[in-house]
Amino acid sequence: MSAVPFTRDDYAARMARVVADGHAAGVDGVLVTPGPDLVWLTGYQPTAITERLTMLFLTTDREPTLLVPTLERPDAERADGTAATTVVDWLDGADPYAAASGLLRPDGRYAISDSAWAMHLLGLQTALPRTAYDSVTARLPMLRAVKDANELARLEAAGAAADATYEQILDVRFSGRTETDVAADLADLLRQHGHEQVDFTVVGSGPNGANPHHEAGDRTIEVGDCVVLDFGGLMDGYGSDTSRTVCVGEPTDQIREVHEVVRLAQQAGVDAVRPGVACQDVDRAARQVIADAGYGERFIHRTGHGIGVTTHEPPYMIEGEELPLVPGMCFSVEPGVYLPGSFGVRIEDIVTVTEDGGRRLNNTDRHLRVVA
Known part of the structure; x- marks a missing residue:
């Protein structure tokens, strides 16, 4: 028998739980880059993990937002869980970190995916030098541990x-x-x-x-x-x-x-x-x-x-x-x-x-x- 598909509501509940758990752990939000956490939260897995910034913003002050390169937006919007997010994009040649910085508090503290590329973390730190970051595992070690x-x-x-x-x-x-x-x-x-x-x-x-x-x-x-x-x-x-x-x-x-x-x-x-x-x-x-x-x-x-x-x-x-x-x-x-x-x-x-x-x-x- 085939597995029962996960629904938009399933993904929305996971994102809401992560926001709440992040708040309880003392961070202003959780930043998720391509990898298993992004798949679990949205069902979206880019066809290739490249140097182009893709990031899910789960913060206490806005609805879940997925930032993607413009050329990958159609694929991102087809994923089951992205219907529970606001999808925004950035165009090749533009500064993705400027786009990302508009989604973050200038002095916020965030948990970020362990697998995030160093260039993306450094890009965020350069754009918003007063922000601080911890690994997701350090702040939310049980992020995906409890299964439904x-x-x-x-x-x-x-x-x-x-x-x-x-x-x-x-x-x-x-x-x-x-x-x-x-x-x-x-x-x-x-x-x-x-x-x-x-x-x-x-x-x-x-x-x-x-x-x-x-x-x-x-x-x-x-x-x-x-x-x-x-x-x-x-x-x-x-x-x-x-x-x-x-x-x-x-x-x-x-x-x-x-x-x-x-x-x-x-x-x-x-x-x-x-x-x-x-x-x-x-x-x-x-x-x-x-x-x-x-x-x-x-x-x-x-x-x-x-x-x-x-x-x-x-x-x-x-x-x-x-x-x-x-x-x-x-x-x-x-x-x-x-x-x-x-x-x-x-x-x-x-x-x-x-x-x-x-x-x-x-x-x-x-x-x-x-x-x-």
């Missing part, structure tokens, strides 16, 4: 498609083929199950599995290898991301031991999810299991990251992140153990916070599976 029902449905569908991909990859031959061969199979299966975009297909065999972000290479997978599979992308505009670790042929006792430690750690992380708990407590719960088993120094990354219109976004499950979990948040729980020169193990599910706990959006078997 439509967003949750898309994430759940993407997770189910990733699960179906995993179930099918178990029937593919691993031994005697290269990592890139298996990665290509994963990408094909994700597309077959509805993904319009494949973002990553990690296939880390043997010692390559000890590198969490190993790029699939030309290593030939051998019988006895432990293989980390981590794959995902976008489906109906929302992300999937799951990891499982398999063994080619009969696993050694060490592989079985480490895999079980990681499985129990992942379960502990999921069990820690409930409203009001700090993000860092999810990390602590998973990390404690691995530390108690003697592998603490071999868990070398955070336990999780948020997911939505991108596959990595706030919130982050890491020590020091004290923001509380809220129903509707979605993030990965993905502890791992990495033994350099030998193998690695990672198990990952996307989890959403419910009113009384957490719910997995990935539901394939987490026990060690043997492949051919």
Whole structure:
């Protein structure tokens, strides 16, 4: 079944919420440049992110306003959410920062997209030297973190498609083929199950599995290898991301031991999810299991990251992140153990916070599976 389209009212509500959250965070407005925040707020994604200034102004003193180059105005006005904005343009050869400065207070403080080009921020500062700017993440770290029902449905569908991909990859031959061969199979299966975009297909065999972000290479997978599979992308505009670790042929006792430690750690992380708990407590719960088993120094990354219109976004499950979990948040729980020169193990599910706990959006078997 196709995803339910977002409406003008959906986008208008998001913009109103950002203005209110920005005011509560002590800024006069939020300035959004091309990237995931602009897509989430308006549905508009320029065909190319260029040096020409495009910026959404969400301020306390005016209606939402989208400033675009004149030549891109027709495309901007076709986006579903821009109907909830006033679209204004600037012509090539004119000063875009002069146009932008008319939409800002001369002494205002604004949150601006983390991905804004430096030339645009500097242009604003030159045009309005008494203005001040903070990154959106610093002021509004949970900007897109809490998903509505439509967003949750898309994430759940993407997770189910990733699960179906995993179930099918178990029937593919691993031994005697290269990592890139298996990665290509994963990408094909994700597309077959509805993904319009494949973002990553990690296939880390043997010692390559000890590198969490190993790029699939030309290593030939051998019988006895432990293989980390981590794959995902976008489906109906929302992300999937799951990891499982398999063994080619009969696993050694060490592989079985480490895999079980990681499985129990992942379960502990999921069990820690409930409203009001700090993000860092999810990390602590998973990390404690691995530390108690003697592998603490071999868990070398955070336990999780948020997911939505991108596959990595706030919130982050890491020590020091004290923001509380809220129903509707979605993030990965993905502890791992990495033994350099030998193998690695990672198990990952996307989890959403419910009113009384957490719910997995990935539901394939987490026990060690043997492949051919």
